[in-house]
Amino acid sequence: MADEAMTDKAIKPAVKIALEYGPIIAFFVGYVLLKDRTFTVAGTDYSGFVAVTAMFIPLLAVATFLQWRLSGHLSKMQIATLVLVVAFGGLSVWLNDERFFKMKPTIIYLLFAGILGFGLLRGQSYLEAVMDQAMPLKREGWMILTRRLAAFFFALALANEAVWRTMSTDAWVNFKTFGLPLSIFAFFMAQSGLFARHGIAEEEKDG
Structure with missing residues (x-):
């Protein structure tokens, strides 16, 4: 019954917009602040772009999870976007490319x-x-x-x-x-x- 009630719950427009566009804006701000920096992890140098990508992946995952918790529903587009961000973002971080x-x-x-x-x-x-x-x-x-x-x-x-x-x-x-x-x-x-x-x-x- 609790799951059904959650499914019927609508997200406030301001919250929905924040969860959908917040990670994108955070990526942009992070890139502007860190684009000229280099981060060394375990002897490997990573550009600011790759570092921001590494932060963007969990941020988008958390935002998507919150949307699901608040509405009880995710569109196929949201799911596909999250999967591809994890896959291609992960490859960028793993291969430093x-x-x-x-x-x-x-x-x-x-x-x-x-x-x-x-x-x-x-x-x-x-x-x-x-x-x-x-x-x-x-x-x-x-x-x-x-x-x-x-x-x-x-x-x-x-x-x-x-x-x-x-x-x-x-x-x-x-x-x-x-x-x-x-x-x-x-x-x-x-x-x-x-x-x-x-x-x-x-x-x-x-x-």
Whole structure:
């Protein structure tokens, strides 16, 4: 019964935002403060970037755990993100190579694009299955939004590859911290016309 009650409990918006974006902001602040420092552990020198990555992994794990404890639920996207952060962040720390962590957004967005694309090939919108309550749309609207989002995720993967391979670490950190979230926000803002055309009114949904 306690688990059921926890499942039904909603997180306050301010707490949810803090848990979702707090680790990202902490990573950015930590990088700004430590990027020019070198840390020696067991005779091995680690850059500030790798050191901050090592701190980011448990911080994200704790934030994700708290979200689960407070809401009783984690989205598949949150779980996949945590797994890939642990895997690629861990590789960066273990091998002392920052490239693995920089590749992580590429893998995440390719994974999401692939999952959505696979559903489209089957004539289904996997996006609808996980976001139906948040954005009530007609089936045609879900299919259009899913196609657009799959293409958008693929574009983000390409953009991340271009940034980390051709630009400085400072540029990539700024891109990851601000560029990616703002791009996602802008994408959904740009879908306002689709929501207006294919949205389901509350009375229609209830009926």
